Amino acid sequence: MNPKTSQKANILVLNGPNLNLLGTREPGIYGAETLSDIQQQLELLAQQHSLTLSCFQSNNEAELIDAVHAARGTVDYIIINAAAYSHTSIALRDALTAVAIPFYEVHISNIYRRESFRHHSYLADAAEATLSGFGSYGYSLALLAIIKQLQS
Incomplete structure (x- = not known):
């Protein structure tokens, strides 16, 4: 384990x-990095700090909720980019609050510079923090915040 x-x-x-679809989906908004690129960067950062990291993506709300439920008792922190479900899913919010695992909400784009329906997140007030507009680096910032919490 990293002594830090x-x-x-x-x-x-x-x-x-x-x-x-990251890397090909609206690169002017979401950048050129793929989800695999982002996950590899996070895995490297996690390894440097002797943390265990697992990643899951789904286009299905129920699968995301099931993943949150399965995390109960085995996961210490969640980093979530719920994408459009941030703005629509009370069920996903309820799952996150029910398992009581601290979580960080990430948005690649600055949701407040986009369409007004994206300005509200059902997850934001329950999250430890919301990172919006940092591009893919928002994921690393969330992981660095977790590392800082673990160090204190």
């Missing part, structure tokens, strides 16, 4: 609908 990280932790990274 005071405890081992399991991190789950969840990605919602259409994020499997």
Whole structure:
């Protein structure tokens, strides 16, 4: 274990609908990196701090909810980019609050510079923090915040 990280932790990274298309989907908004690229960067950062990281993507709301439920008792933190479900899914919010796992909400684009329906997130007020507009680096920032919490 990295001496800078005071405890081992399991991190789950969840990605919602259409994020499997990163790299080709509206690169002017979402960038050229693929979801695989982002996951590889996170895995490297997690390894450097002796953390266990698992990633899951689904276009299906029920599968994301099932992944949250399955995390109960085994996962210490969740990083989630629920994509459009951030703006529509009370069920996903309820799952996250029910399992009581601290989570960080990530949006690649700045949702407040986009269409007004994207300005509200059902997850934001329950999240430890929301990172919006940092591009794919928002995922790393969320993981760095977790690492900082583990060090304190």
